[in-house]
Amino acid sequence: MAFTAADVKTLREMTGVGMLDCKKALAATDGDMDKAVEFLREKGLAAAQKKAGRIAAEGVAYAEVFPDGAALVEVNAETDFVAKNEKFLEFVKNVCYVVAKWGPDSMDTLMTLPYRKTGMTVEQAQQEMVLTIGENIKIRRFERYLEGVSIAYNHMGGRIGVLLNMEVSAGLEENETVVELGKDIAMQIAAMNPSFLDKSSVSQETLDKEKEIQLAQLANDPKMAAKPDKVKEGIVMGKMGKFFEENCLMQQAFVKENKISVEKHVAAVAKELGGSIEVKGFYRFERGEGLEKKQENFAEEIAKQLGQA
Numbered sequence: 239m240a241f242t243a244a245d246v247k248t249l250r251e252m253t254g255v256g257m258l259d260c261k262k263a264l265a266a267t268d269g270d271m272d273k274a275v276e277f278l279r280e281k282g283l284a285a286a287q288k289k290a291g292r293i294a295a296e297g298v299a300y301a302e303v304f305p306d307g308a309a310l311v312e313v314n315a316e317t318d319f320v321a322k323n324e325k326f327l328e329f330v331k332n333v334c335y336v337v338a339k340w341g342p343d344s345m346d347t348l349m350t351l352p353y354r355k356t357g358m359t360v361e362q363a364q365q366e367m368v369l370t371i372g373e374n375i376k377i378r379r380f381e382r383y384l385e386g387v388s389i390a391y392n393h394m395g396g397r398i399g400v401l402l403n404m405e406v407s408a409g410l411e412e413n414e415t416v417v418e419l420g421k422d423i424a425m426q427i428a429a430m431n432p433s434f435l436d437k438s439s440v441s442q443e444t445l446d447k448e449k450e451i452q453l454a455q456l457a458n459d460p461k462m463a464a465k466p467d468k469v470k471e472g473i474v475m476g477k478m479g480k481f482f483e484e485n486c487l488m489q490q491a492f493v494k495e496n497k498i499s500v501e502k503h504v505a506a507v508a509k510e511l512g513g514s515i516e517v518k519g520f521y522r523f524e525r526g527e528g529l530e531k532k533q534e535n536f537a538e539e540i541a542k543q544l545g546q547a
Contacts, residue, residue: 259283263277281455282459297321301392303338308401309380309401313330313376313377315376316374393425398524408513423487431524433486452478
């Protein structure tokens, strides 16, 4: 697989490694971006990076809790101006409501559902929004929770949307302390972007790959390469603990009190209230995540408008 200068730039943005090393990594992995990241990590040049392309598409990620359920949606547009348009934001909120109320199982199903208070389908409403705004508008993805206590958090005007779901004992569903706990955890998810809920939810394949990378790092370290395999295994197990702390929500340090983990903080709040609280899951959408925005040559565009090209 060939790679381009843009691929080198993307790899550099993902890993923070120099251009030359990124080029070597892509050459060594036949242009495979994921393998190139692993290659750089094995060489000890890059820290662990979450799989994420450049965030470039515009629009809004939005979460809300309704009486019929809770939902998180991402709706994309062509320019950042649209994200501030009141009609566009109303469309996003209404799509979120439709998802929460009806719980569609696919994008095709969502598009056929009745749009809020208009008699149109969601697809018809989207088409009308395109005509009104003058840009291509696209519902990209959505998630929903129906059971339990859900908390919605929207960050930086739609850049990040988070939907957290908890199961609590009877009588705690509307407890102010529980709601505050949920908001704190949702903000942590927005800020820290955990890849997993808990260390038990990390797949064996992911664990094996991480161990493989850590062992390769030791093999490439002149000071560690000669150490016995048993010693290396022990070092790797210690590093795996760090991996969980960085990537699993419940094992992360609680941002408002970093001396304890999220897991221990939740347990402490539950004990204080005399009930039970379990974080069941979460969704986090970042606007344009993994999408590539069309690159414009503004000099050419201006020349075209002036009739010079």
